[in-house]
Amino acid sequence: MKNRIRAGNPHKLVLGVDIGGTKVAVGLVNSRGQILHAGRAPMTARGSADQGFRAVLQAIDGVMPKARAARVRAIGVCAPGWVESERGVLLSATNLPCWRNFPLARKIAKHYGLPTRLTNDASAAALAEAKWGAGSKYESIFYVSLGTGIGTAMVREGEIYHGRAGGGCEGGHMSINFNGPLCGCGKRGCVEMYASGTAISTRARRLLRQMRNSNSQILKVAGGNISNVTAETVNKAARSGDNLATQILQEAAEHLAIWLGNLIDLLEPEVIIVGGGIGRVMTSYRARMRRTLENWAINPGAHRVPILNASYRSQSALAGAAAQWLAPTRRRND
Numbered sequence: 547m548k549n550r551i552r553a554g555n556p557h558k559l560v561l562g563v564d565i566g567g568t569k570v571a572v573g574l575v576n577s578r579g580q581i582l583h584a585g586r587a588p589m590t591a592r593g594s595a596d597q598g599f600r601a602v603l604q605a606i607d608g609v610m611p612k613a614r615a616a617r618v619r620a621i622g623v624c625a626p627g628w629v630e631s632e633r634g635v636l637l638s639a640t641n642l643p644c645w646r647n648f649p650l651a652r653k654i655a656k657h658y659g660l661p662t663r664l665t666n667d668a669s670a671a672a673l674a675e676a677k678w679g680a681g682s683k684y685e686s687i688f689y690v691s692l693g694t695g696i697g698t699a700m701v702r703e704g705e706i707y708h709g710r711a712g713g714g715c716e717g718g719h720m721s722i723n724f725n726g727p728l729c730g731c732g733k734r735g736c737v738e739m740y741a742s743g744t745a746i747s748t749r750a751r752r753l754l755r756q757m758r759n760s761n762s763q764i765l766k767v768a769g770g771n772i773s774n775v776t777a778e779t780v781n782k783a784a785r786s787g788d789n790l791a792t793q794i795l796q797e798a799a800e801h802l803a804i805w806l807g808n809l810i811d812l813l814e815p816e817v818i819i820v821g822g823g824i825g826r827v828m829t830s831y832r833a834r835m836r837r838t839l840e841n842w843a844i845n846p847g848a849h850r851v852p853i854l855n856a857s858y859r860s861q862s863a864l865a866g867a868a869a870q871w872l873a874p875t876r877r878r879n880d
């Protein structure tokens with residue numbers, strides 16, 4: 547690709563698009579990583595491929611007048627699941643069943659007449675944090691997105707590690723218990739089954755059902771309805787001093803630490819950055835994670851690897867989608 551934009555000029559703007567299972571976030575991003583004119587629209591993830599694509603166009607159209615006025619030169623898109631960045635194809639994503647082998651980047655490029663790149667959302671978020679956020683002072687970062695699931699990415703010297711065909715660094719489905727519960731991916735005991743938002747709410751609901759007349763704050767925060775319990779409900783209850791909620795989050799933190807210990811031994815990153823919807827909930831148990839890590843990493847420097855919050859909070863992936871042009875990583879066809 548020849549349409550690479552020079553980094554360093556704050557006047558160059560890229561349109562970033564973060565596609566999720568329920569919403570599409572769009573914004574203009576400058577080469578300092580600042581997000582301007584952000585907007586969002588609902589995503590139609592469970593209809594036809596064309597309905598899904600139209601939902602994305604609608605979200606982009608909301609910001610396009612501003613983008614045209616600012617002479618935006620490129621579009622950067624990110625989405626969850628398996629993405630082949632070099633061809634701009636979304637292979638498959640559990641949260642986007644509308645698409646299989648969908649040439650998303652090419653279709654967006656054709657519609658707006660602007661060069662378009664596509665990457666995985668965790669890779670995008672990692673790139674934004676490495677370039678402009680919590681990882682900007684480090685050479686190698688391991689990024690963890692804790693939300694409905696667990697997404698991961700590694701950035702080294704400004705480059706995302708993609709693996710052979712773009713599927714590398716898929717850490718959320720590393721098993722930490724081969725006798726563990728069956729994960730949606732087909733494996734057993736994936737860390738996602740113990741420390742994601744879904745895992746936390748599932749565990750809380752199961753325990754509340756077993757206990758029946760529980761006087762846990764979790765149930766009160768959820769309005770008395772077990773089906774309404776989310777990871778956020780558990781967090782609120784824990785903050786009000788509820789023992790059951792605290793215990794559930796502590797256990798999730800310990801599972802995370804076991805997994806991170808393995809990852810430090812394998813990759814030895816300079817820093818671990820935690821983002822996603824429940825990232826800050828889990829890093830509030832950092833001290834406990836550190837104690838557990840001592841037993842689950844053999845690297846003598848493991849205790850020195852900082853565990854930091856993502857600077858962009860929920861907007862890391864949006865900034866990172868644009869960062870594909872503003873902080874380009876090497877691609878084989880460049």
Ligand SMILES: [Zn+2]
Pocket residue numbers: 718719729730731732733736738
């Ligand atoms: Zn799995």
